[in-house]
Amino acid sequence: METKNIMIVGVGGQGSLLASKLLGHLLMERGYDVKVSEVHGMSQRGGSVVTYVRYGDKVNSPVIDRGEADYIVSFELLEAARWLGYLKPDGQIVTSTQQIDPMPVITGAASYPDDLVEKMRATGARVDALDCLKLAEEAGSSKAVNIVLMGRLSHYFDLPDEAWQKSLEAMVPPKFLELNKKAFELGKNAQ
Amino acid sequence: MKQLMLGNAAVARGLYEAGCCVISSYPGTPSTEITEEAARYDEIYCEWAPNEKVAMETAFGACLAGKRSFCAMKHVGLNVAADPLFTMSYTGVNAGLVIGVADDPGMHSSQNEQDSRHHAIAAKVPMLEPSDSAEALEFAKLAYELSEEFDTPVLLKMCTRVAHSQSIVETADRVEPAMRPYEKNIAKYVMMPGNAIRRHPFVEERVRKLVEWAETAPINRVEPGKDHKIGVITSSTSYQYVKEVFGDTVSVLKLGMANPLPVKLIQDFAGKVEKLVVVEEMDPIIESHCKALGLAVSGKDVLPMEGEFSQNLVAEKLGGSVHTGRSIQDPIPPRPPVMCAGCPHRGLFYILSKNRCAVLGDIGCYTLGAVAPLAAMDMTLCMGASISAIHGFNKARGAESEGKTVAVIGDSTFMHSGMTGLANIAYNQSNSTVIILDNSITGMTGHQQNPTTGYNIKGDPAGKIDLEALCGAMGFTRVRVVDPYDLKACDTVLKEELAADEPSVIISRRPCALLKYVKHEAPLKVDPVKCVGCRSCMKIGCPAISIKEGKAQVDATQCVGCGVCEQLCGVKAFQSTGKEG
Numbered sequence: 089m090e091t092k093n094i095m096i097v098g099v100g101g102q103g104s105l106l107a108s109k110l111l112g113h114l115l116m117e118r119g120y121d122v123k124v125s126e127v128h129g130m131s132q133r134g135g136s137v138v139t140y141v142r143y144g145d146k147v148n149s150p151v152i153d154r155g156e157a158d159y160i161v162s163f164e165l166l167e168a169a170r171w172l173g174y175l176k177p178d179g180q181i182v183t184s185t186q187q188i189d190p191m192p193v194i195t196g197a198a199s200y201p202d203d204l205v206e207k208m209r210a211t212g213a214r215v216d217a218l219d220c221l222k223l224a225e226e227a228g229s230s231k232a233v234n235i236v237l238m239g240r241l242s243h244y245f246d247l248p249d250e251a252w253q254k255s256l257e258a259m260v261p262p263k264f265l266e267l268n269k270k271a272f273e274l275g276k277n278a279q
Numbered sequence: 280m281k282q283l284m285l286g287n288a289a290v291a292r293g294l295y296e297a298g299c300c301v302i303s304s305y306p307g308t309p310s311t312e313i314t315e316e317a318a319r320y321d322e323i324y325c326e327w328a329p330n331e332k333v334a335m336e337t338a339f340g341a342c343l344a345g346k347r348s349f350c351a352m353k354h355v356g357l358n359v360a361a362d363p364l365f366t367m368s369y370t371g372v373n374a375g376l377v378i379g380v381a382d383d384p385g386m387h388s389s390q391n392e393q394d395s396r397h398h399a400i401a402a403k404v405p406m407l408e409p410s411d412s413a414e415a416l417e418f419a420k421l422a423y424e425l426s427e428e429f430d431t432p433v434l435l436k437m438c439t440r441v442a443h444s445q446s447i448v449e450t451a452d453r454v455e456p457a458m459r460p461y462e463k464n465i466a467k468y469v470m471m472p473g474n475a476i477r478r479h480p481f482v483e484e485r486v487r488k489l490v491e492w493a494e495t496a497p498i499n500r501v502e503p504g505k506d507h508k509i510g511v512i513t514s515s516t517s518y519q520y521v522k523e524v525f526g527d528t529v530s531v532l533k534l535g536m537a538n539p540l541p542v543k544l545i546q547d548f549a550g551k552v553e554k555l556v557v558v559e560e561m562d563p564i565i566e567s568h569c570k571a572l573g574l575a576v577s578g579k580d581v582l583p584m585e586g587e588f589s590q591n592l593v594a595e596k597l598g599g600s601v602h603t604g605r606s607i608q609d610p611i612p613p614r615p616p617v618m619c620a621g622c623p624h625r626g627l628f629y630i631l632s633k634n635r636c637a638v639l640g641d642i643g644c645y646t647l648g649a650v651a652p653l654a655a656m657d658m659t660l661c662m663g664a665s666i667s668a669i670h671g672f673n674k675a676r677g678a679e680s681e682g683k684t685v686a687v688i689g690d691s692t693f694m695h696s697g698m699t700g701l702a703n704i705a706y707n708q709s710n711s712t713v714i715i716l717d718n719s720i721t722g723m724t725g726h727q728q729n730p731t732t733g734y735n736i737k738g739d740p741a742g743k744i745d746l747e748a749l750c751g752a753m754g755f756t757r758v759r760v761v762d763p764y765d766l767k768a769c770d771t772v773l774k775e776e777l778a779a780d781e782p783s784v785i786i787s788r789r790p791c792a793l794l795k796y797v798k799h800e801a802p803l804k805v806d807p808v809k810c811v812g813c814r815s816c817m818k819i820g821c822p823a824i825s826i827k828e829g830k831a832q833v834d835a836t837q838c839v840g841c842g843v844c845e846q847l848c849g850v851k852a853f854q855s856t857g858k859e860g
Contacts, residue, residue: 211607
């Protein structure tokens with residue numbers, strides 16, 4: 089199988105590490121070769137962060153380059169737009185509609201572009217946009233946005249539900265498991 | 280057992296399996312997780328040392344005593360530890376000694392992009408260079424065999440993409456080596472001139488033997504391509520990019536050992552291909568070696584010295600197929616890292632900015648004090664430089680700068696190499712004002728304990744150095760402690776200490792807002808009726824505050840209720856939501 093590429097993008101501190109751990113576990117359990125490349129250190133302090141998840145028969149590079157991503161999973165709208173160039177021609181974006189102003193916008197040096205979902209769609213990108221923060225809060229914690237997004241992403245994968253559940257159980261601490269299972273379902277089933 | 284493992288965790292696993300017993304390190308991205316992961320194995324004694332030099336000397340002591348030992352650091356940390364390294368090359372080891380060093384091409388979290396292979400060459404010690412987690416585990420074990428066989432410390436070089444990528448590894452059981460006997464050996468271990476003169480030829484002979492080993496070592500392997508037009512010599516993560524782009528269409532010589540480099544192996548490989556290309560990130564080390572052998576080679580004539588490589592970059596420069604992407608027309612504002620909402624550094628930096636201080640900075644989260652709108656930093660160089668440099672700055676400019684210049688340094692950085700600079704101020708008497716930003720943790724690298732926190736790497740109670748007493752013992756009579764959430768107190772203390780006619784230390788003390796034990800206040804909200812949109816609260820650059828339709832607005836998911844913004848509001852528009860976070 090040709091290597092498939094998933095990018096998880098967002099703002100440092102939003103919880104992308106758990107999402108990539110979950111995907112890594114899920115895909116390895118399915119028998120794929122997997123590489124996951126993370127960012128630690130300074131960018132985690134509120135900067136733009138990106139995690140690469142690659143899987144297939146044999147994966148070499150740990151990173152995903154321009155025009156290569158089958159999926160971009162985004163915690164924040166501006167970040168989805170920032171990494172749009174990495175999407176394959178027929179790639180799929182799954183994004184939360186949350187907007188977090190970066191410091192240049194806060195200081196007034198730049199402005200946050202409007203209508204980003206429409207503008208991304210106008211480039212031919214398939215964009216699935218969802219208010220994941222609202223769903224996460226509904227599940228019981230604003231921190232569960234990562235799992236809401238994973239639930240949404242599961243739509244596009246031809247994998248049995250049990251496989252996702254098994255990886256959730258393996259990666260999420262027991263006391264948060266119910267909350268995260270609910271978040272996963274809410275993301276998966278949202279209209 | 281097969282597992283998906285972070286490169287740094289794979290190094291830790293390799294250390295465990297090789298029977299490593301003692302690890303002493305100083306945290307530094309991207310090396311930190313090696314020691315954190317190793318600390319999960321009860322069989323290994325692990326600690327955070329105050330700095331890399333201390334860590335390396337501790338590891339050396341343990342290897343001298345007869346146990347396999349290890350220390351880890353980032354590339355710039357190896358500069359700090361270069362002193363013991365260069366002479367450990369002469370003494371050699373008793374039990375195996377491995378040093379993990381992690382480079383950061385692209386500077387994800389570093390102040391420079393230096394290539395640590397230069398240190399291996401200069402110190403004449405072998406360096407292994409894994410390209411994924413499986414190799415990280417395997418090479419960590421191999422490093423101990425080499426260390427003991429060739430009587431040398433061995434460098435294990437990681438880079439960001441190997442250290443912070445997960446890939447699949449096969450784990451094995453730990454093999455506990457017997458403790459080696461300790462025998463007094465003055466000629467080998469006491470490096471005074473007479474002995475060192477006799478050890479130097481041993482070092483040169485060892486390099487020759489290691490070159491011989493490198494000629495046939497399985498970790499330096501040829502992967503023949505479908506034709507012989509292009510031969511690529513590569514290593515580390517660059518190897519992965521080359522394979523990604525060219526698969527088996529080109530011949531590849533994959534070098535697992537960065538120093539010393541083989542001679543005959545490279546000459547034979549070069550002789551079998553029409554065009555020889557070296558693909559290596561950062562400096563042209565392999566390329567220079569090839570040129571010294573008289574080989575025609577391409578490398579940095581097409582590939583950059585700066586930044587990280589990727590598959591598209593390798594394809595673009597070497598004639599592979601490049602993928603392109605789309606974009607929207609609107610400019611995308613950058614999102615640089617910022618101090619977190621509730622960061623205790625923010626209040627203090629606001630006061631420094633307000634007082635128009637010249638700020639000599641240091642390495643840590645607080646380097647972000649340089650970012651607009653605070654922009655309260657004039658210099659950042661290396662660990663500890665803030666304190667040494669303010670002394671020089673004030674000696675050069677005298678009273679003119681003494682009253683408006685400060686050094687800022689974190690608690691961990693102060694323990695690392697700030698104390699010696701402070702001793703210089705105490706000894707050579709400049710009227711300098713030093714601010715220790717004590718957030719009770721090593722922050723930027725992801726919360727490691729240090730000698731001022733009172734806890735060890737496992738979170739158990741440990742020795743705790745009293746900063747006030749330490750400064751007092753050095754002779755500072757003006758040592759003040761302030762809460763950086765209290766702007767008025769910070770302003771008063773800063774003005775008093777800058778005006779004082781003797782050197783002073785201000786300890787700005789409040790734990791990092793991200794620490795689990797720190798209890799947050801309820802988020803604040805803005806009363807839109809009271810808010811006049813004056814933007815006073817925007818001067819602190821808090822990521823939780825923005826202006827929407829002319830009024831300030833607080834993002835309740837980020838706000839921790841620190842109340843610094845509230846102190847800047849002239850119309851009392853901020854109020855508590857009463858819901859604790």
